[in-house]
């Protein structure tokens with residue numbers, strides 16, 4: 030029992046009490062208290078709205094038309110993905126991996142350079158929570174009033190305000206889910222089918238899940254999502270380095286903090302921080318930025334606005350809290366953006382994935398050919414003495430029109446192609462299988478295996494020729510030793 | 512000192528810190544912090560979920576059957592509905608096929624595609640054991656992927672074969688021919704085989720005609736008893752001796768000699784070749800007319816249909 034009392038003289042277990050003392054100081058935001066952040070105007074607030082408005086694309090995008098069709102439509106039942114005039118089929122989905130790579134690296138590069146900008150400005154969790162609390166403020170008033178209302182017993186007035194608030198939240202949740210579904214089906218039609226009970230079951234389930242998810246996440250969980258649920262929060266945290274600029278409190282300038290004392294009259298003896306707590310009051314995650322960089326800070330920069338306002342009032346220069354890197358704050362030399370190897374590596378990967386996608390989009394071939402060589406049997410001897418191989422051609426027609434595809438096979442002088450005398454009719458946007466046979470006289474075969482090239486070709490209504498080819502193999506018996 | 516010595520709250524040594532009153536080793540105490548709110552919300556939500564689920568879906572094992580659940584869902588029902596949906600899809604094709612001949616199906620790419628896909632299973636269940644999964648044949652069982660047909664490779668003939676089965680006969684010649692004659696004929700068969708029917712010896716031809724082989728193998732030894740004007744032929748299952756394909760594996764002199772000596776399907780000859788295809792049509796077999804039609808299309812498309 031006495032391991033902790035290492036010092037025989039001492040009767041107090043020093044080590045463990047120090048831990049308790051530290052734990053006292055260590056406040057974990059587990060959501061016990063709703064954070065009612067103050068809303069103020071300012072430069073960063075404006076930037077925040079501007080950035081958040083990117084999400085209008087998500088809400089309005091489905092209604093954009095292109096050539097009489099929905100411009101962007103992820104048509105899952107038909108396995109076709111329309112992006113303006115380009116149609117992408119599942120066969121082209123390698124581009125999706127590049128796209129995901131692009132955004133993953135973009136997230137990484139942004140985080141390495143300017144911290145969790147995604148969290149602070151773009152993340153749907155942040156943006157939706159922002160909108161939800163904006164509604165809350167319109168209806169229930171500033172933070173003090175909201176806290177009072179929270180504590181007040183239920184009354185007609187409270188009920189009314191709350192009902193409107195939750196109604197609006199649910200409405201936004203619904204619009205969020207509905208807009209999501211609208212990317213996957215004809216949007217204007219959806220407005221009709223959805224409310225007449227004719228929409229796909231998956232559409233209703235999705236909308237219900239999104240509505241509930243939005244309502245709970247933005248209405249109740251809020252910063253708790255960032256603290257405890259979001260994996261990005263953790264990943265992004267480790268992508269910062271000494272040269273990353275993030276909202277930072279300039280300790281050297283601010284400390285020792287002290288309240289403004291009017292009776293003093295003369296010069297301020299303490300640092301620039303007047304300990305007004307405004308930076309904490311505006312923080313949507315309840316963080317005190319003056320305690321240094323911490324997991325709860327989503328770098329929304331709202332405390333910058335708050336502090337700048339205060340600095341203006343007390344006649345001090347702005348930027349006590351500002352975007353700064355650890356290096357800058359510690360007076361180290363900060364290296365230029367383009368001198369950091371990390372930036373180059375990121376840019377290289379970004380460039381490669383982007384050019385891959387561009388290459389893919391510009392070279393989407395109208396026809397694609399797969400050739401399956403029959404294995405049972407690999408070959409048969411025909412009664413005329415020729416060796417016959419069987420092939421299944423899988424012709425993918427990626428155009429919007431039916432194409433009559435002509436097939437040719439080359440690779441041996443005495444080869445006969447059977448089964449492709451007539452052009453093969455292929456339906457738009459799908460795979461048409463066709464069975465063909467290649468015959469080569471037995472005596473003419475020199476090797477057990479030899480390559481055969483299948484070429485397909487079709488004329489489009491535009492007059493263009495669509496063509497592609499694929500190599501397969503011709504198998505025969507082992508040549509006689511003579 | 513006992514391992515678990517507790518000091519109750521009324522003489523809490525650390526008042527005001529919200530501990531449970533359990534203290535070990537003088538100063539290690541258990542704090543009474545509530546779980547995070549999101550955790551509690553998740554906890555209650557999952558309880559609500561379970562209650563909702565067990566009302567809607569089969570859950571509690573009471574008696575032999577679980578409680579049915581308001582939605583009336585069950586796995587077997589879902590499976591049956593799935594089968595029904597598939598059957599409904601198939602029905603459109605099956606109805607069309609029913610009113611068409613095998614040749615008409617072969618001429619329609621869409622229907623042909625459906626028939627091939629659907630007959631693949633039939634072929635695997637009924638034919639592949641002997642003829643191989645791709646019709647590549649097996650020793651004693653003819654290849655279906657080539658164009659050498661014992662009874663004809665038109666759709667009509669194929670249907671006939673599958674429906675009624677086939678069993679040909681070739682007499683054993685051990686007692687009929689001399690050893691030398693058998694030798695000459697066996698060599699002749701090999702010569703014919705290797706030269707596409709052009710290089711058979713004079714002596715062989717003479718024996719072939721004199722000993723009655725022509726009756727079944729045909730005047731030109733191509734296995735056609737009568738050639739019909741439409742390109743088809745009437746045959747009794749005798750092999751075409753003019754092409755390079757051996758009816759009985761492994762082929763060659765010994766193989767040919769054996770067949771000549773002991774014949775095919777001879778009751779009292781133990782060494783005889785056996786070549787029997789059973790009838791597949793109901794009631795003797797288990798295939799319906801529709802199944803057979805589909806199989807005809809399938810076999811016809813393996814590579815040698817005529």
Ligand code: SF4
Pocket residue numbers: 145147148149152153154155254255256259260261262327
């Ligand atoms: S922590 Fe996660 S949920 Fe929160 S703002 Fe950042 S990315 Fe969004």
Ligand code: SF4
Pocket residue numbers: 276308311312313314315316317318325326327328329330331332333
């Ligand atoms: S500390 Fe400042 S930047 Fe960080 S989340 Fe709070 S207000 Fe935003």
